[in-house]
Amino acid sequence: MSAMLKLTHKTIGVEVRRGTYEAMVDGKQSGNVELNKSIDMPVEPGRHTLQIRNGRNSSRTTTFYIADGEIASFRCGGKRILPIFLLSFAVPSLALSLTRE
Template identity: 75%
Template sequence: MSATLKLTHKTIGVEVRRGTYGVLVDGKPVGSLELNQSIDIPVIPGHHTVQVREGRNTSRTKTFDVVDGETASYRCSGKSILPVFLLSFLVPSLALSLKRE
């Protein structure tokens, strides 16, 4: 029995942070994600958390539930909106985001 977490590093408009994202599932490193790339991560069915990091910048932790055979998909992107970009220098946790697709 398994499920899948699919992450895509794709942006719309100007990408502020273009580096490689480290991916953590349930607090453990499971891989990395380049710009314009997708990865599929096998997970056991149930409740999980996902987070992406780039250097000192970390996304908020997102929780998700998957059942056997299901795929949970997220798009990862750096903030491209200027006020949020400027604020990200003061509050690094705003620098990355995960959006469920």
């Protein structure tokens, strides 16, 4: 028996990155998930890493452990910048520091 990894690309509200996300499991391209869709991928029980990519943007690498017969579920979306964007109206210097390189 094996375990299952379920990825869902779903957001609430405005989605800036509408493209297909690429799922990297243990550093290898393992599948693609489109906006408002889910994918299921069989994985071996044990320790794994997961990273989501969209062009040059990528998530932090997440480590998860899964046992035989279990399902590990993750939701991915590109909405993390919205609270910073809204906060920049109250603290304008924050917007400048985000764009400076």
